Amino acid sequence: xxxxxxxxxxxxxxxxxxxxxxxxxxxxxxxxxxxxxxxxxxxxxxxxxxxxxxxxxxxxxxxxxxxxxxxxxxxxxxxxxxxxxxxxxxxxxxxxxxxxxxxxxxxxxxxxxxxxxxxxxxxxxxxxxxxxxxxxxxxxxxxxxxxxxxxxxxxxxxxxxxxxxxxxxxxxxxxxxxxxxxxxxxxxxxxxxxxxxxxxxxxxxxxxxxxxxxxxxxxxxxxxxxxxxxxxxxxxxxxxxxxxxxxxxxxxxxxxxxxxxxxxxxxxxxxxxxxxxxxxxxxxxxxxxxxxxxxxxxxxxxxxxxxxxxxxxxxxxxxxxxxxxxxxxxxxxxxxxxxxxxxxxxxxxxxxxxxxxxxxxxxxxxxxxxxxxxxxxxxxxxxxxxxxxxxxxxxxxxxxxxxxxxxxxxxxxxxxxxxxxxxxxxxxxxxxxxxxxxxxxxxxxxxxxxxxxxxxxxxxxxxxxxxxxxxxxxxxxxxxxxxxxxxxxxxxxxxxxxxxxxxxxxxxxxxxxxxxxxxxxxxxxxxxxxxxxxxxxxxxxxxxxxxxxxxxxxxxxxxxxxxxxxxxxxxxxxxxxxxxxxxxxxxxxxxxxxxxxxxxxxxxxxxxxxxxxxxxxxxxxxxxxxxxxxxxxxxxxxxxxxxxxxxxxxxxxxxxxxxxxxxxxxxxxxxxxxxxxxxxxxxxxxxxxxxxxxxxxxxxxxxxxxxxxxxxxxxxxxxxxxxxxxxxxxxxxxxxxxxxxxxxxxxxxxxxxxxxxxxxxxxxxxxxxxxxxxxxxxxxxxxxxxxxxxxxxxxxxxxxxxxxxxxxxxxxxxxxxxxxxxxxxxxxxxxxxxxxxxxxxxxxxxxxxxxxxxxxxxxxxxxxxxxxxxxxxxx
Numbered sequence: 001x002x003x004x005x006x007x008x009x010x011x012x013x014x015x016x017x018x019x020x021x022x023x024x025x026x027x028x029x030x031x032x033x034x035x036x037x038x039x040x041x042x043x044x045x046x047x048x049x050x051x052x053x054x055x056x057x058x059x060x061x062x063x064x065x066x067x068x069x070x071x072x073x074x075x076x077x078x079x080x081x082x083x084x085x086x087x088x089x090x091x092x093x094x095x096x097x098x099x100x101x102x103x104x105x106x107x108x109x110x111x112x113x114x115x116x117x118x119x120x121x122x123x124x125x126x127x128x129x130x131x132x133x134x135x136x137x138x139x140x141x142x143x144x145x146x147x148x149x150x151x152x153x154x155x156x157x158x159x160x161x162x163x164x165x166x167x168x169x170x171x172x173x174x175x176x177x178x179x180x181x182x183x184x185x186x187x188x189x190x191x192x193x194x195x196x197x198x199x200x201x202x203x204x205x206x207x208x209x210x211x212x213x214x215x216x217x218x219x220x221x222x223x224x225x226x227x228x229x230x231x232x233x234x235x236x237x238x239x240x241x242x243x244x245x246x247x248x249x250x251x252x253x254x255x256x257x258x259x260x261x262x263x264x265x266x267x268x269x270x271x272x273x274x275x276x277x278x279x280x281x282x283x284x285x286x287x288x289x290x291x292x293x294x295x296x297x298x299x300x301x302x303x304x305x306x307x308x309x310x311x312x313x314x315x316x317x318x319x320x321x322x323x324x325x326x327x328x329x330x331x332x333x334x335x336x337x338x339x340x341x342x343x344x345x346x347x348x349x350x351x352x353x354x355x356x357x358x359x360x361x362x363x364x365x366x367x368x369x370x371x372x373x374x375x376x377x378x379x380x381x382x383x384x385x386x387x388x389x390x391x392x393x394x395x396x397x398x399x400x401x402x403x404x405x406x407x408x409x410x411x412x413x414x415x416x417x418x419x420x421x422x423x424x425x426x427x428x429x430x431x432x433x434x435x436x437x438x439x440x441x442x443x444x445x446x447x448x449x450x451x452x453x454x455x456x457x458x459x460x461x462x463x464x465x466x467x468x469x470x471x472x473x474x475x476x477x478x479x480x481x482x483x484x485x486x487x488x489x490x491x492x493x494x495x496x497x498x499x500x501x502x503x504x505x506x507x508x509x510x511x512x513x514x515x516x517x518x519x520x521x522x523x524x525x526x527x528x529x530x531x532x533x534x535x536x537x538x539x540x541x542x543x544x545x546x547x548x549x550x551x552x553x554x555x556x557x558x559x560x561x562x563x564x565x566x567x568x569x570x571x572x573x574x575x576x577x578x579x580x581x582x583x584x585x586x587x588x589x590x591x592x593x594x595x596x597x598x599x600x601x602x603x604x605x606x607x608x609x610x611x612x613x614x615x616x617x618x619x620x621x622x623x624x625x626x627x628x629x630x631x632x633x634x635x636x637x638x639x640x641x642x643x644x645x646x647x648x649x650x651x652x653x654x655x656x657x658x659x660x661x662x663x664x665x666x667x668x669x670x671x672x673x674x675x676x677x678x679x680x681x682x683x684x685x686x687x688x689x690x691x692x693x694x695x696x697x698x699x700x701x702x703x704x705x706x707x708x709x710x711x712x713x714x715x716x717x718x719x720x721x722x723x724x725x726x727x728x729x730x731x732x733x734x735x736x737x738x739x740x741x742x743x744x745x746x747x748x749x750x751x752x753x754x755x756x757x758x759x760x761x762x763x764x765x766x767x768x769x770x771x772x773x774x775x776x777x778x779x780x781x782x783x784x785x786x787x788x789x790x791x792x793x794x795x796x797x798x799x800x801x802x803x804x805x806x807x808x809x810x811x812x813x814x815x816x817x818x819x820x821x822x823x824x825x826x827x828x829x830x831x832x833x834x835x836x837x838x839x840x841x842x843x844x845x846x847x848x849x850x851x852x853x854x855x856x857x858x859x860x861x862x863x864x865x866x867x868x869x870x871x872x873x874x875x
């Protein structure tokens with residue numbers, strides 16, 4: 001392309017762009033005309049000095065105003081690119097052209113010119129990146145002998161990265177030996193080297209191909225060589241740039257992590273974390289940033305690579321093993337636990353690295369479990385020291401970082417959980433002072449968090465202890481059963497011992513009504529949904545109840561417990577998280593219920609239906625799933641990486657947080673910690689089980705009585721009246737059961753109608769597959785209930801028919817008996833009449849014989865003797 005000014009209508013281009021942006025091309029007419037003359041002198045000037053002077057004036061003009069930057073971008077780049085291409089021998093002109101373009105790509109503050117919607121620096125970056133062969137031309141300048149030519153070229157490329165990174169990355173990859181050319185600059189003079197470092201940190205962001213080429217070119221060796229020259233963690237911003245470049249090469253790149261481990265090793269990285277003798281008390285801002293960057297490198301290695309990469313797990317285990325063998329745990333404990341002078345962000349980062357070092361790595365878990373800190377005069381298990389941070393620190397971030405260590409320690413570590421649980425026995429109140437922490441076993445120190453008074457500070461301590469306890473109990477039935485047997489000293493004298501479960505419920509209730517004084521108006525206000533106390537305790541109870549019916553039984557033994565949780569679910573004054581977690585806890589009382597009788601699963605479901613309503617209850621699950629922290633756990637945001645632009649602000653924020661009181665802190669970090677990805681998935685699984693269990697309860701009778709033919713038959717030796725009475729009782733039970741099913745059926749139908757079971761297609765699409773699946777299950781349960789009712793109605797009709805037949809037979813039998821009785825009475829009366837007549841005859845005959853002088857008695861005896869003899873003869 002011919003870049004001569006005579007081939008370009010500079011005035012027309014400038015007026016067009018200026019008029020479009022500012023709306024009035026005349027307002028910048030003079031400035032545009034002046035720039036046009038300068039570019040004309042540079043392009044067509046005869047005298048070298050005049051052309052150089054014009055270049056100097058142009059450079060000054062572009063550095064002063066945004067309007068000049070904008071006008072330059074429209075007509076200046078072709079002219080200056082022509083200078084770089086055709087006038088390499090004139091070093092002064094080349095320098096001037098490069099410095100002018102750097103100025104054109106550097107944003108100016110609004111004080112230097114009027115505010116416009118278009119950003120000239122951004123527009124100019126786009127224009128320059130589109131110049132044909134422009135990037136190739138700039139890279140070729142890095143081979144020039146002049147120091148300033150190389151320096152301004154690197155600055156120009158760095159400025160391009162700020163606005164046109166992707167295009168620059170693609171262009172450099174397309175140029176043969178483009179990356180190699182930049183790597184050579186790391187061996188140049190210090191100023192050039194530092195500028196090249198900064199450029200490479202930009203280029204390696206999310207550019208896997210560039211990362212691989214740099215590693216192949218020996219980037220690891222050069223980076224650690226520069227860090228050592230600069231003094232390690234005590235060095236300046238160059239060390240920070242080196243570590244940022246190193247992190248770009250390792251982030252989401254397992255192959256580069258393997259190459260680091262197998263080539264330069266991890267000793268150089270660990271040496272950065274080692275505090276020099278006497279320097280453990282001094283942490284400047286730059287030293288803190290350097291250590292944070294090194295800890296970020298450590299964390300990247302301990303993560304093992306991207307989640308989707310097949311070899312992530314094996315790479316993570318290898319990195320954990322190598323780092324542990326190099327005694328990195330000692331340095332992390334020094335930074336995170338022992339060094340009380342280290343800034344909070346640094347301590348938090350070191351604690352998170354400790355957790356990532358030991359998670360799912362048995363040797364490292366054992367190493368941490370047996371680690372002892374301190375000197376000969378005072379030693380303490382490392383886990384105890386970390387627990388003290390959890391219970392005592394005034395900074396929420398540090399509390400979460402220390403808690404993360406226990407989360408990682410207990411993950412898939414049943415032996416470690418059992419070891420911690422074995423130390424949990426309460427000490428007498430006289431041994432529970434704060435000054436005697438060092439003499440306490442781990443478990444006793446943790447339980448002490450539950451035996452303090454009912455103040456706001458102590459509720460905070462209880463919540464933190466509950467958070468650690470939830471990790472000890474997670475997926476460990478043995479530990480859950482053991483905790484159920486623990487009894488604590490009463491908070492009030494003259495009362496009996498209190499179980500740990502009951503004490504935790506007491507704190508859950510207290511945390512809903514505790515008040516604090518507002519720092520602004522000195523008025524008390526209730527801490528309800530703004531604090532994380534109740535969500536933390538509810539999470540502990542949910543984990544504790546899971547697959548542990550004995551804990552559910554102990555919970556339901558106190559009627560007040562169920563009543564309070566019901567109130568949380570129905571309350572509108574608490575947060576959506578509290579209502580949702582309370583609903584999950586209620587559901588566990590159904591699916592893990594082993595009761596028979598008044599507190600069984602059916603009774604709990606009936607209570608939920610009566611006190612809350614099925615629709616409202618299930619709505620709590622939907623609200624929880626739509627909450628911000630629940631969604632964030634499903635799709636976690638990318639973690640903020642350390643760069644020059646954000647590290648200083650992170651340190652300042654950390655220092656400010658140290659001055660805040662506990663009650664002034666936001667509950668956002670804790671809620672984010674509660675709703676981790678694992679816990680959210682756990683709750684989702686529980687929700688499905690809860691819905692299925694409740695539907696099963698509502699679609700089947702409480703007493704599952706079935707009509708069997710044997711019960712319709714009369715038992716042996718059973719009287720007719722008793723048989724009929726038993727049949728009537730059986731029919732009444734069947735009727736009550738059917739009425740119960742009809743009521744449940746109505747409830748299910750109402751819920752199904754209101755929650756979208758008969759909703760329009762658009763509503764169902766909004767809910768997605770999960771809601772459709774729930775709707776199908778509800779409809780299936782409803783269909784089963786209808787079929788059950790129809791079966792019961794059929795059985796009832798059959799029984800009633802049989803009963804009517806039996807009743808008719810019985811009535812016929814009674815009627816026949818009555819008629820027979822009447823006939824017997826008539827015959828008896830006739831016989832009595834005959835007997836009366838014969839008796840009268842006998843009496844008359846006896847009187848006549850007596851008148852004739854006959855002995856009647858002797859005569860009767862003779863007749864009897866004669867009748868007896870005749871009877872013998874007949875025999």
